[in-house]
Amino acid sequence: MHIYPFPPRLAQSPYLDALYAQLPVDVYVDRRSPRRSFWRMLLSRGQRLLHLHFFDAVVQHPNRIVCWMRSTGWVLLLMLVRFCGVRIVWTVHNLQPHECFHPDIATRTVGRVIRQCHALTVHHHCTKQRIQKEYHGVPSIHVIPHGHADAPFGPMPTRAAARASLGLDPDVPVFLYMGMIRRYKGLELLIEAMPLLPQTMLIIAGHPADKQYLSEIHQRTARRINISLHPRYMNDNEAACYLAACDAMILPYTQITTSGMLVAAMAAGIVCVVPNLPPLIEQVRDGENGFVYLHGNAPSLIAAMERVSATPRRDLIGHHARTSLAAHTWPHVAGLFHALFVTVLRERT
Incomplete structure (x- = not known):
């Protein structure tokens, strides 16, 4: 099983590091830059899964035309990835960009991205309900809580x-x-x-x-x-x-x-x-x-x-x-993701 996270790293959040560190050792997580990993993901054989997290930086732009072009290009890229046999799972941390330049384009882009995915994960039941209400052609949605470490910031002083x-x-x-x-x-x-x-x-x-x-x-x-x-x-x-x-x-x-x-x-x-x-x-x-x-x-x-x-x-x-939050440790959360990845990779397109 080869997992390709996008983005491969987050500068201001430990989420990806904590999650992927807890996956079984036989799961290969390619966290190189997309420029280095993209063609390997498309052209290699075996079980391949693109795990989306955030793509705001790819599609957002103040200029409306540029934003539309970026969003369209992103969806076409996902269509190519899917055509090449790569499974796609999106963990919906944000349903729309926080500082959104063009909400109508963002909403349409989210709907088009959802239709290219084989499964979605969300952290809350209310997000699952919102997606099912607002979008069409939605794949299976799995509620997997946000994980945490036992001591998220290390030892606490008095x-x-x-x-x-x-x-x-x-x-x-x-x-x-x-x-x-x-x-x-x-x-x-x-x-x-x-x-x-x-x-x-x-x-x-x-x-x-x-x-x-x-x-x-x-x-x-x-x-x-x-x-x-x-x-x-x-x-x-x-x-x-x-x-x-x-x-x-x-x-x-x-x-x-x-x-x-x-x-x-x-x-x-x-x-x-x-x-x-x-x-x-x-x-x-x-x-x-x-x-x-x-x-x-x-x-x-x-x-x-x-x-x-x-x-x-x-x-x-x-x-x-x-x-x-006692049950939401990273080993537990990673186990839920691994089970989902196994299921998605076994399903026929």
């Missing part, structure tokens, strides 16, 4: 040690946003809430994907004394320190298909506050293993943050967050 390292007051409630700084993350709503929570601290930490958006965030936070902005990539040790120091992680997404950061934070036992978007509330149960607020509603977000501060045993909620 709260006191983490706060001392970061120079934070040991008694002030600290909320954290950590992850890529991008428009769909909804940071504006979180920043808007902070003046009404003057006795708390917000830390925004993560790599900025868009310099213009980062500039806007700088302007919004410039005069906010209870917001600290750290716009850079965090290694695991730094991430563990920030997570250990916070009372809760806030993930104020405007739209989302799945959140790897939510999975990692919950697996680390961190209390998370999320909007009531369908993929998120499949994982977070309000007051049990996290907190939920009304999507796009600042008063509701503020109320949820106040509930976090007023909850004396947040450690129990963090424990419930960790145990709710």
Whole structure:
């Protein structure tokens, strides 16, 4: 069995490394660049499977004509791959690009890509239902949860040690946003809430994907004394320190298909506050293993943050967050993928 992931690597996510490391040793995963692996995938014999993850960078372009040409070329390429006997499985991390230039083209492209696939995998049941409702000619869809490591960020320091390292007051409630700084993350709503929570601290930490958006965030936070902005990539040790120091992680997404950061934070036992978007509330149960607020509603977000501060045993909620994902370890998730790959490769086209 030869697996060809696309893209073969992800610079800002451990997902591919963690998944493919757990597949059986007799599975060959070709993670060379597509320019080096493409012709081997097309022309070799035996069991070959193209495993799609993200293709936004291939089809997205500000110019509408260029975007249409790229999207059409991508679908034609998948038709060629399928014609050559390669099986195609798409893990739908994002149903549409987060910063989408032309939504109508993106929607049509997704539908055409789906029709070239032999199977789809999604992380949530609501995503499966949405695809079945919005698209035609859909192949079998398999719900395979997002995996996690037992200690996603390595050893966690104590709260006191983490706060001392970061120079934070040991008694002030600290909320954290950590992850890529991008428009769909909804940071504006979180920043808007902070003046009404003057006795708390917000830390925004993560790599900025868009310099213009980062500039806007700088302007919004410039005069906010209870917001600290750290716009850079965090290694695991730094991430563990920030997570250990916070009372809760806030993930104020405007739209989302799945959140790897939510999975990692919950697996680390961190209390998370999320909007009531369908993929998120499949994982977070309000007051049990996290907190939920009304999507796009600042008063509701503020109320949820106040509930976090007023909850004396947040450690129990963090424990419930960790145990709710106990079955979603990478060995288990990789086993589900391997079983699916075997099934897809055995089926006749």
